[in-house]
Amino acid sequence: MSHRLQFTAKKLVRMALLLLGVSLTAFLLMNASPLDPLQTNVGQAALGSMSPEQIAKLEEYWGADTPAAERYLSWLGSALRGDLGVSLLYRRPVLEVIGQRLSTSLWLLACAWVLSGALGLGLGLLAGANRGRWPDRLVRGCCLTVSSTPAFWLGLLLLIVFAVWLKILPIGMAVPIGGGQATLLERLRHALLPGLTLSITGAANIALHTREKVVDVLDSDYILFARARGERHILRRHVLRNVALPAVTLQFASIGELIGGSVLVEQVFSYPGLGQAAVSAGLGSDMPLLLGITVVTAALVFGGSLTADLLYGAIDPRIRKGAAAQ
Amino acid sequence: MEPILSVEDLSVSFARYDRGLSRRSLSALRGLSLAVEPGQVLAVVGESGAGKSLLAHAILHILPRNAQASGTIRYGGASLTRERAEVLRGREVALIPQGVTFLDPMMKVGSQIRRGENSPDARARCRQVLERYGLGPETEELYPFQLSGGMARRVLIACAVMESPRLIIADEPTPGLDAKAAGRVLGHFRELAEQGAGVLFITHDLTLALSVADRITVLYDGQTADTVSPSQFRAGTGLTHPYTRALRQAMPENDFL
Numbered sequence: 001m002s003h004r005l006q007f008t009a010k011k012l013v014r015m016a017l018l019l020l021g022v023s024l025t026a027f028l029l030m031n032a033s034p035l036d037p038l039q040t041n042v043g044q045a046a047l048g049s050m051s052p053e054q055i056a057k058l059e060e061y062w063g064a065d066t067p068a069a070e071r072y073l074s075w076l077g078s079a080l081r082g083d084l085g086v087s088l089l090y091r092r093p094v095l096e097v098i099g100q101r102l103s104t105s106l107w108l109l110a111c112a113w114v115l116s117g118a119l120g121l122g123l124g125l126l127a128g129a130n131r132g133r134w135p136d137r138l139v140r141g142c143c144l145t146v147s148s149t150p151a152f153w154l155g156l157l158l159l160i161v162f163a164v165w166l167k168i169l170p171i172g173m174a175v176p177i178g179g180g181q182a183t184l185l186e187r188l189r190h191a192l193l194p195g196l197t198l199s200i201t202g203a204a205n206i207a208l209h210t211r212e213k214v215v216d217v218l219d220s221d222y223i224l225f226a227r228a229r230g231e232r233h234i235l236r237r238h239v240l241r242n243v244a245l246p247a248v249t250l251q252f253a254s255i256g257e258l259i260g261g262s263v264l265v266e267q268v269f270s271y272p273g274l275g276q277a278a279v280s281a282g283l284g285s286d287m288p289l290l291l292g293i294t295v296v297t298a299a300l301v302f303g304g305s306l307t308a309d310l311l312y313g314a315i316d317p318r319i320r321k322g323a324a325a326q
Numbered sequence: 327m328e329p330i331l332s333v334e335d336l337s338v339s340f341a342r343y344d345r346g347l348s349r350r351s352l353s354a355l356r357g358l359s360l361a362v363e364p365g366q367v368l369a370v371v372g373e374s375g376a377g378k379s380l381l382a383h384a385i386l387h388i389l390p391r392n393a394q395a396s397g398t399i400r401y402g403g404a405s406l407t408r409e410r411a412e413v414l415r416g417r418e419v420a421l422i423p424q425g426v427t428f429l430d431p432m433m434k435v436g437s438q439i440r441r442g443e444n445s446p447d448a449r450a451r452c453r454q455v456l457e458r459y460g461l462g463p464e465t466e467e468l469y470p471f472q473l474s475g476g477m478a479r480r481v482l483i484a485c486a487v488m489e490s491p492r493l494i495i496a497d498e499p500t501p502g503l504d505a506k507a508a509g510r511v512l513g514h515f516r517e518l519a520e521q522g523a524g525v526l527f528i529t530h531d532l533t534l535a536l537s538v539a540d541r542i543t544v545l546y547d548g549q550t551a552d553t554v555s556p557s558q559f560r561a562g563t564g565l566t567h568p569y570t571r572a573l574r575q576a577m578p579e580n581d582f583l
């Protein structure tokens with residue numbers, strides 16, 4: 001058991017270092033960008049009509065003349081205390097903005113995560129088990145087409161079909177416009193199209209990977225032996241069991257792709273989630289918010305891969321029984 | 327005695343796609359014949375790549391997808407069709423494969439030996455066959471990676487004798503074992519033969535084959551070169567094929583010849 005704890009501790013330290021690196025890189029990139037927070041937030045016209053003293057005061061407020069290293073360290077100091085600063089665009093604490101946006105996005109992400117995992121695994125198994133026959137060719141053809149299609153384009157396509165032509169699903173937003181408190185059903189209806197867009201893209205990748213793994217397993221010695229012994233339910237007994245490990249890794253690794261995809265998809269569907277906030281923060285030079293979103297999403301992605309690593313240890317008997325410790 | 331298994335004129339070829347997409351067939355076995363009698367161990371000796379595993383897989387109808395087989399395989403006097411093989415596999419005809427990679431790495435040994443059956447009967451039988459090969463009931467709870475080479479071989483034999491097979495096909499079951507462990511494995515085969523089963527013992531190790539088999543079939547170039555008894559082989563009588571004669575010359579104890 002102690003080697004599992006050690007393993008987890010090591011992973012956590014690694015994750016913390018990675019987060020530090022991500023925040024520093026993001027900070028340096030934003031610092032090097034030509035966007036001037038003063039101009040974007042106060043407005044060029046307003047800035048032009050201000051007195052030099054007023055500008056100096058504002059510059060001090062935005063911290064424009066403090067050295068970059070000092071600003072990063074002070075950001076880091078507050079961040080460690082749980083304070084990510086105040087968003088310039090929303091005039092509210094960054095954590096509050098992120099929390100609210102994330103809770104909206106979570107509908108979408110969770111929906112897409114579950115759907116893409118289930119669909120991808122199912123299609124991958126179907127294709128792999130029917131290698132070379134028409135279900136395999138069909139699934140592979142569709143998946144290759146989808147994975148070479150940009151997510152936002154797929155989103156537009158779904159939007160045109162379901163919202164514009166068929167008019168059975170809302171065209172965007174997370175809740176009906178001006179509709180007071182939204183019901184669960186309404187929220188789901190609004191999350192459906194963007195969720196579907198994300199799921200289809202994610203499922204295609206997972207299906208293609210799962211299919212390859214299934215084919216590898218089917219070519220293995222132990223499947224040959226199972227067949228030689230006249231075993232039934234080989235797919236359930238052996239293939240599923242051995243595909244489970246890579247499937248778990250894939251599923252948790254897909255969190256990163258989902259979050260990345262959601263930035264574009266939320267834009268297409270005017271879905272007021274974290275992805276959309278990231279775009280606004282970028283365009284509006286809202287450095288504290290952008291930095292906050294970068295760090296929080298990076299933490300989500302790393303958290304996903306950490307979960308995968310830990311689950312791996314729980315599923316794989318070779319690790320569970322301590323073979324990895326030797 | 328009527329053979330339990332007879333293979334006549336077995337050929338196995340593979341479809342290969344060359345440059346320019348012309349389809350060419352590549353033959354691995356061409357006109358192989360042999361027969362296994364009940365109560366006997368027939369050793370099939372051939373070098374690596376001679377097609378020994380293909381022979382085993384052809385008998386069980388588990389050849390790779392790109393393989394084509396022709397010829398006659400008869401089991402218990404009747405033609406061994408795919409449908410019949412599917413019924414007999416794991417019941418009357420058992421394969422003993424080469425090593426631990428033939429066990430599912432994610433499944434406990436006990437469950438694999440029982441093929442997932444959990445009836446008290448199956449459990450009792452499983453413990454019984456494990457005990458027969460000197461393995462305790464705790465072996466059931468182990469995963470394949472926890473087995474030593476010798477244990478894995480005994481587990482694979484236990485898999486084969488869960489039901490009482492009448493034909494056992496052992497495909498190189500000894501590599502990686504020291505002489506003593508290999509000797510024990512071969513002893514188990516002799517014992518199974520003495521109880522009436524026919525054993526097809528596939529190996530590239532001529533010395534092992536000579537020590538355990540009732541008859542030896544030498545495979546060369548996808549064909550049967552010679553089938554003789556160990557004493558005939560040692561004496562050098564009845565060897566018709568130049569390859570078999572060369573094989574005999576190359577044996578350590580024949581150095582002086």
Ligand SMILES: Nc1ncnc2c1ncn2[C@@H]1O[C@H](COP(=O)(O)OP(=O)(O)O)[C@@H](O)[C@H]1O
Pocket residue numbers: 340354372373374375376377378379380381390392
């Ligand atoms: N799936 C396959 N496709 C093409 N050739 C194969 C395939 N499987 C085996 N062969 C060929 O058949 C020959 C015999 O293989 P095998 O029966 O495994 O030999 P061995 O006597 O070592 O068991 C080898 O030369 C190998 O290259």
Ligand SMILES: [Mg+2]
Pocket residue numbers: 378379380497498
């Ligand atoms: Mg072989």
